[in-house]
Amino acid sequence: MAGDTDRLRRLADQAVVCGVGESAYGRRLGRSAIDLAADAIQAAVADAGLTKGDIDGMAVTFGSPLGADADTLAFALGLELKAYNQTWAHGRFTGTALQWAAMTVAAGLADVVACLAAVSFTGVRRLRVGGGGDREGAREGGGGHGEDPVYGMTSPGAGAALMARKYMARHGATAEDLAAVPISLRHNATLNPLAMYSEPLTLQAYLGARHVAEPLRIFDYCQVNDGAACVLVTTPERAADLAQPPVYLGGMQGLPAGRHEFIWAYPGFGTAQQIETDWTPGPQPVHRMAGVTPADIDAFFTYDAFSPLVWLALERWGFCGIGEVWQFTADGRIQVGGELPVNTNGGLLSEAHIMAWNHQVEIVRQLRGQCGERQVAGAEVIQWGNVYGDSLIYHR
Amino acid sequence: MSDYLKPLPPITNLSKPYWDSLQEGALRMPQCQACSLIFYPPAPLCPGCWSRDLTWAALSGRGTVNSWVVFHQAYLKGYDNEVPFNVTEVTLDEGPRLMTNLVGIDNDDIRVDMPVQVVFDAVTDEVTLAKFAPLPGWSPEGGTP
Ligand SMILES: [Zn+2]
Numbered sequence: 001m002a003g004d005t006d007r008l009r010r011l012a013d014q015a016v017v018c019g020v021g022e023s024a025y026g027r028r029l030g031r032s033a034i035d036l037a038a039d040a041i042q043a044a045v046a047d048a049g050l051t052k053g054d055i056d057g058m059a060v061t062f063g064s065p066l067g068a069d070a071d072t073l074a075f076a077l078g079l080e081l082k083a084y085n086q087t088w089a090h091g092r093f094t095g096t097a098l099q100w101a102a103m104t105v106a107a108g109l110a111d112v113v114a115c116l117a118a119v120s121f122t123g124v125r126r127l128r129v130g131g132g133g134d135r136e137g138a139r140e141g142g143g144g145h146g147e148d149p150v151y152g153m154t155s156p157g158a159g160a161a162l163m164a165r166k167y168m169a170r171h172g173a174t175a176e177d178l179a180a181v182p183i184s185l186r187h188n189a190t191l192n193p194l195a196m197y198s199e200p201l202t203l204q205a206y207l208g209a210r211h212v213a214e215p216l217r218i219f220d221y222c223q224v225n226d227g228a229a230c231v232l233v234t235t236p237e238r239a240a241d242l243a244q245p246p247v248y249l250g251g252m253q254g255l256p257a258g259r260h261e262f263i264w265a266y267p268g269f270g271t272a273q274q275i276e277t278d279w280t281p282g283p284q285p286v287h288r289m290a291g292v293t294p295a296d297i298d299a300f301f302t303y304d305a306f307s308p309l310v311w312l313a314l315e316r317w318g319f320c321g322i323g324e325v326w327q328f329t330a331d332g333r334i335q336v337g338g339e340l341p342v343n344t345n346g347g348l349l350s351e352a353h354i355m356a357w358n359h360q361v362e363i364v365r366q367l368r369g370q371c372g373e374r375q376v377a378g379a380e381v382i383q384w385g386n387v388y389g390d391s392l393i394y395h396r
Numbered sequence: 397m398s399d400y401l402k403p404l405p406p407i408t409n410l411s412k413p414y415w416d417s418l419q420e421g422a423l424r425m426p427q428c429q430a431c432s433l434i435f436y437p438p439a440p441l442c443p444g445c446w447s448r449d450l451t452w453a454a455l456s457g458r459g460t461v462n463s464w465v466v467f468h469q470a471y472l473k474g475y476d477n478e479v480p481f482n483v484t485e486v487t488l489d490e491g492p493r494l495m496t497n498l499v500g501i502d503n504d505d506i507r508v509d510m511p512v513q514v515v516f517d518a519v520t521d522e523v524t525l526a527k528f529a530p531l532p533g534w535s536p537e538g539g540t541p
Contacts, residue, residue, distance in 0.1 A: 162485060165464060214466040271485065
């Protein structure tokens with residue numbers, strides 16, 4: 001165990017974020033993914049006090065056709081990359097890309113890696129995530145979110161609805177309890193000038209909204225939009241004389257897979273082929289690596305493509321007991337100003353869906369103290385942690 | 397030619413015995429001869445112990461509802477006139493879970509843990525689906541007598 005911790009700690013604080021930037025976020029911007037990406041990387045490079053020639057690595061998590069591939073971005077933007085990497089197009093790989101960037105600069109394979117995400121959901125004609133264009137559901141072995149189109153099961157949101165129904169039945173939670181998630185994140189968005197949606201959401205409006213995959217309503221679903229965001233990763237040494245104070249990557253935990261995992265639930269939950277058990281998370285490697293506990297976390301960010309994902313992420317990362325989160329998220333506890341602010345930008349639910357690269361931008365700005373009205377006072381340690389089991393702990 | 401518009405399963409060499417079993421009115425899944433694990437979806441080896449000594453075991457066709465969703469939006473071809481329809485995850489008595497549809501029940505009457513049994517729905521000449529119905533005698537108010 002001590003040996004494991006020593007090995008884990010070798011990469012702690014060996015990489016920092018030195019610059020962040022984004023394009024405008026919105027629907028039907030009428031701009032291509034490469035066009036939006038250019039705005040984000042230029043903003044991030046200017047933020048860091050770097051120049052074009054300093055960027056020699058790239059990580060991409062959302063390629064063509066919804067986004068832009070790393071090689072085409074390098075070509076279009078005139079970059080000379082020593083190393084690039086690209087995952088298949090899923091929001092789940094945001095943390096994985098950052099971890100690769102950190103390892104790449106720490107190992108000296110590149111000096112500054114641009115994690116560059118651009119998406120044009122509304123620019124791709126007749127796009128549907130789920131339905132006839134559901135490539136996930138057609139995979140051999142079935143879809144990763146529970147898709148099984150033969151029985152009409154399609155779209156990632158339906159998998160989240162399946163998890164939410166079971167959670168509510170097991171633990172006595174209701175739609176009114178779940179409403180606290182989108183309502184709280186919308187509250188955070190009202191404090192964010194970049195957010196696509198900044199009108200407060202009421203419980204009455206939530207409950208009156210149409211169901212999509214019941215029990216989820218339209219307000220439980222993320223935005224579908226266009227936009228780009230960029231996060232620049234380098235070494236602490238390289239960051240020392242740059243324009244912004246560095247934000248350290250202090251802890252990491254990789255993305256797990258296997259029969260004990262389902263993308264929208266923690267082990268033991270009992271969806272897909274998970275065996276149902278009384279699983280409790282306990283201290284995780286990311287905590288050991290960063291030398292912190294959940295009590296040290298000043299704000300929590302998570303992949304909120306659908307509101308129940310926030311619930312299970314909070315339980316998975318130990319902020320409350322299994323079965324208790326529907327009470328934890330009540331009473332404004334996860335709003336800015338609450339006990340544990342979550343997704344202070346408004347999240348995918350209310351700021352925009354940039355595969356949560358917008359969340360990473362927000363985390364960095366929180367730790368620099370640049371968030372204005374929605375600033376978490378004295379924020380020093382922020383966790384990125386997901387229902388699907390990967391995590392990063394950032395600190396200033 | 398069939399007028400069935402909904403998606404049909406991609407049948408591979410691994411999954412063909414499963415789909416053949418439904419055609420024959422049985423529910424069979426791979427079982428490991430080394431460790432007895434019954435698992436789904438079909439795989440080239442036992443995911444428990446990596447034995448390649450697999451057989452196809454006939455299951456009881458009984459299970460319980462693990463969870464369900466009701467689609468109010470028709471994403472897929474063939475579903476335009478079907479919303480709202482349920483998609484239900486059933487935990488089979490032998491362990492594996494199956495995505496399916498419950499038939500013979502109003503969506504409002506579905507409950508977690510309710511007992512169900514398989515019914516075979518021959519949707520085309522080549523493909524039969526495993527759907528599930530409430531166990532006879534079960535009611536949302538009274539459970540199973
Ligand atoms: Zn075995």
